Amino acid sequence: MAEKAILFDTSRCTGCHACQIACKCWNVLPSPTRLNENTFSGTHQNPPDLNGATRLIMTYSEADGALPNKPVAWAFGRRSCQHCTDAPCASICPSGTLYVHEESGMVTVDASKCVACHYCVTACPFDVPRYNGMQxxxxxxxxxxxxxxxxxxxxxxxxxQPEALSFGDRDEMLAEAEKRLAMLKSRGYEHAVIYGAEEIGGLHVIQVFKYGVEAHGQVLDPKVSPITTLTNIMKPVTGVVAGATVIGLAVMFGLAAGYKRDKLAYNAETEDTISLETGEVIKHGDGQDTESVKEHITCNLPIGKKGGDHE
Ligand code: SF4
Ligand code: SF4
Ligand code: SF4
Structure with missing residues (x-):
């Protein structure tokens, strides 16, 4: 299977929300009806942002000065995973929950492996993964x-319905994006641009922005955070340290097990520890009687009668 991609042409989008609802239906995700109760601000964007049960939202922004005869226009956007080629979420995930689907190049999820460390949440340059507290x-x-x-x-x-979204081989989606960009430019949309060809190693969601990147609410020049890069560099080092710790513990366990296997006896009179197999003294007692031990302890008390009766 060739590398795949979704193409989103904002110039064809009618902002109908059908894609958002289809995502909920196919993936059996709940839709709380009262999520916008205290946050509704006059926008069609609902819910206001991605959440633990919402993988895709359409965004609604106004583009100023779109054309001379069209001072304000809708600039629809798609907030969801971009399926990065160099996906920092997948490279930092310690449990293999997020991984690249080899056949298609999409960055997919095996939620059963998630250990809720939140590394992917902080690593994503597009602020996409969300923690579902219930699960x-x-x-x-x-x-x-x-x-x-x-x-x-x-x-x-x-x-x-208006085929704002298409799906196919990534090369074909990029070629189609070029055609649509040329058409928009020919109609005077000078800020029109293709997004996703190179960003983060190339995205598997290619977008044609009619009014420019920022007008459609997308991240201009996304970058992988240096902390994510450092964590990935440190992975082999932390792996060696963890390995050395495990080996060290195994050696200590072996020694301890060996010690326990010796049959030992304790002579209360001499306070010596003796091997029952060889009769050898393994550890000599100190030969002190109970009274001298008590005196030693009392003399070394930090408070109380220290030294008084014994100096
Ligand atoms: S991408 Fe298509 S389905 Fe989604 S809002 Fe736009 S027109 Fe509707
Ligand atoms: S590709 Fe992603 S956004 Fe589209 S329906 Fe599937 S899970 Fe939802
Ligand atoms: S880094 Fe973010 S946008 Fe890129 S694949 Fe991971 S979740 Fe998706």
């Missing part, structure tokens, strides 16, 4: 690899 797992778009493996497009793509 104790991280949630994000899986790329619908369960559908791709059956030869069908992701649910969000299949449902889009």
């Amino acid at each position: 104790g797992k991280v949630n994000k778009c899986t790329g619908c690899v369960d559908r791709i493996e059956q030869g069908i497009a992701p649910a969000c793509v299949s449902t889009c």
Whole structure:
């Protein structure tokens, strides 16, 4: 299977939300109806942001000065996973929960492995993975690899009526994006641009922004955080240290087990420890009687009668 990609052409989007709902339906994700109760601010964006049960939202922004005869226009956006080639979420995930689906290049999820460390949440330059407190797992778009493996497009793509969303081989999606960009430029949309060809090693969601990157609410020039890079560099070192600790513990366990296997006896009179097998004294007692031990302890007390009766 060739590398795949979703193409999102903002110039064809009508902001109908159908993709968002299809994602919920296919992935059996709940939709709390009162999420916007205290936050509604006059926008069609609902819910206001991604959450533990919402893998995709459409965003609604206004683009100023779009064309001379069109001073304000809708700039629809798609907030979801970008399926980065050099996916920092997958490289930092210690449990293999987030991983690159080899056949398609999509960055998918095996939630059963999630240990809720939140590393992916901090590593993603697009602020995508969300923690689902009810499940104790991280949630994000899986790329619908369960559908791709059956030869069908992701649910969000299949449902889009004006074909703002398409799915296919990544090379073909990039070529199609170039055609649509040329068409927009020819109509005077001078800020129109393709997004996803190179960012973070190349994304598997290619977008054609009619009014420019920022107008559609997307991250301009996304970067992998230096902390993520450092953590990945340190992985072999921390692996060696962890390995050395395990080996050290194993050696100590072996020695301790060997010691326990010796049959020992204790002579209360001499306070010596003796091997029952060889009769050798393993450890000599100090030969002190109870009274002298008590005197030694009393003399060394930090408070009380220290030294008084005995100096
Ligand atoms: S690819 Fe699948 S999981 Fe991802 S946003 Fe589309 S429908 Fe949702
Ligand atoms: S957009 Fe974020 S969650 Fe998606 S692959 Fe890239 S780093 Fe991972
Ligand atoms: S289904 Fe298509 S037209 Fe409707 S909001 Fe999603 S991308 Fe836009």
